Amino acid sequence: MSIPPDALLDAADTHGTPLYVYDASELDAALARVRAAFGDARVYYAMKANPNLTLLRRLHGAGVGFECVSAGEIARAEHIGARGTQLLVNGPAKSDAEYAAGARLGATFIVDREEEVRLLPPSSRALVRVNPALAVSTHDHLATGAAGSKFGVTLDQAPLVLDALRVAGHTAVGLHVHIGSAIRDAGDFTAAFGRLIELRDVTGPLAVLDAGGGWGLEADLAGIALEAQRAAHAFGAELWVEPGRYLVARAGHLLTRVVGTKRTGRNFVLVDAGMTELLRPMLYGAVHPVMALWDASERSRWDIAGPACESGDVLARDVDLPRPERGQVLAFGDAGAYGAAMSSSYLTRSRPAELLWQDGDWSVIRRRETPLDVWAAEE
Ligand SMILES: Cc1ncc(COP(=O)(O)O)c(C=O)c1O
Structure with a gap:
């Protein structure tokens, strides 16, 4: 410090x-570490980690977008001037108000279940969240990619939901995976991305792979980044990431x-x-x-x-x-x-x-x- x-x-x-x-220089240093590791990946800050407007403005000023999971978070992002491709609207149980706010701002939606295809605003841009069904190195309450967790669609369902999005006139830009928070072992990410890569033959190339966040403060960031880049490359996709803790904890x-x-x-x-x-x-x-x-x-x-x-x-x-x-x-x-x-x-x-x-x-x-x-x- x-x-x-x-x-x-x-x-x-x-x-x-x-x-x-909060130490502003450490906030800047954390973002610099993320950019050094992940190269030109697009960074969406998961503002649930800390939604203070001053911190959001600082990150926005540095070119960072936002992952929002509530009407309140979308309102914060709008308040500081974030729009369009700077916004992801995520969450397992989105309300009508959240779909409407996301649509008004031109956000990209993360689809968490097949039923959402019919609930999305017309012609939305969407990614499909996949649950890779993995046990990961963190507390049970922080694991979001375990078999039977409430998040995402199964590996079997993912190609079908991508197709359903296209048929319904949405722009299905790709896949999303987020396996939990404060994950210590970089190998968990390798395993998760590996399961997504297995879908490649069925999905074909994709525009975007969103590799989520969840990086523990002591985890091997360079190793995680390399695996995420490898997975994005397998799909011919642009890489997006959603760090929360890593950017602001320290x-x-x-x-x-x-x-x-x-x-x-x-x-x-x-x-x-x-x-x-x-x-x-x-x-x-x-x-x-x-x-x-x-x-x-x-x-x-x-x-x-x-x-x-x-x-x-x-x-x-x-x-x-x-x-x-x-x-x-x-x-x-x-x-x-x-x-x-x-x-x-x-x-x-x-x-x-x-x-x-x-x-x-x-x-x-x-x-x-x-x-x-x-x-x-x-x-
Ligand atoms: C979908 C999604 N993305 C990103 C994050 C950020 O996670 P972390 O703060 O561990 O990086 C979370 C947090 O749980 C999340 O649910």
Whole structure:
């Protein structure tokens, strides 16, 4: 991280905690790594990872398109000026409003089941999402390409759905595959793309192969890119990709303040962030690196727990920390993806502010909610 610890402490003092902070240079560096690995592939950012408008505008300005899975995400993309081939509309259960918004903006649709062929707006451009029926190296809740998952059509169905799209007057531009999120083993992608390549004799050449996202932060990006390029080449297709986490995770930290400690058979540090700010540890056992922004000679291992009245509200277990005291600040790393995006107002908690660190200075890119914001729609 290139944000100095003093700047993190300043941000916590000035803007309060819990607080999300993002490093603009890391965001740019992640995009540069993707472009270096994937060459001229078209990049669609899966904005579910972090839909903050400032981050979207930065990516849009760098020529990145957006993968949207809700009317709200399509509205965000439209709000920042994305249109036409810059937009993918995806999702297993699209509403009429989502088809209509996608059609109005000229988006490309990802078709998730055969029935959708009849639901698409006339003359839409479409890709068919294929489920390669594979077990992959990630948490079960993050796997989307396993046999029996709700996503995509089967390998057998894919050529039929491509044909049905053409017959119905849509432009069937190609195939799409996304096997899950936070996938550690690049070999899983090789296996998935391999299953798609087996369809080549039946589908013939295609204009586009969308290889999805899902790249774990430690995964072999160059290896995944090579396999995706090989698959696109097999179809004579242009390569599209849809990274979410990879583009934004490393850029983000969640700052939280120590509220106190207690020993109940385990050592607990209680902090002012919890499941309402960072759900990933509770939802799928995600482990985030933790950095203490203070020093003490005595160190020991601590569980870090939040303020919610839920026994699952534990952010991390067995973390080696200098002796904590009320008021000290911890930074949870790799928190730029599915962090703020999944924060909630459960317990009438106000969603945190978000700051961007750029050229040695902070800017507020989302103000902290107030309790009034939380109940505004009820008045
Ligand atoms: C269809 C699709 N594309 C892209 C992504 C982005 O995944 P990740 O953030 O793991 O790169 C997701 C997320 O689950 C997705 O469902």
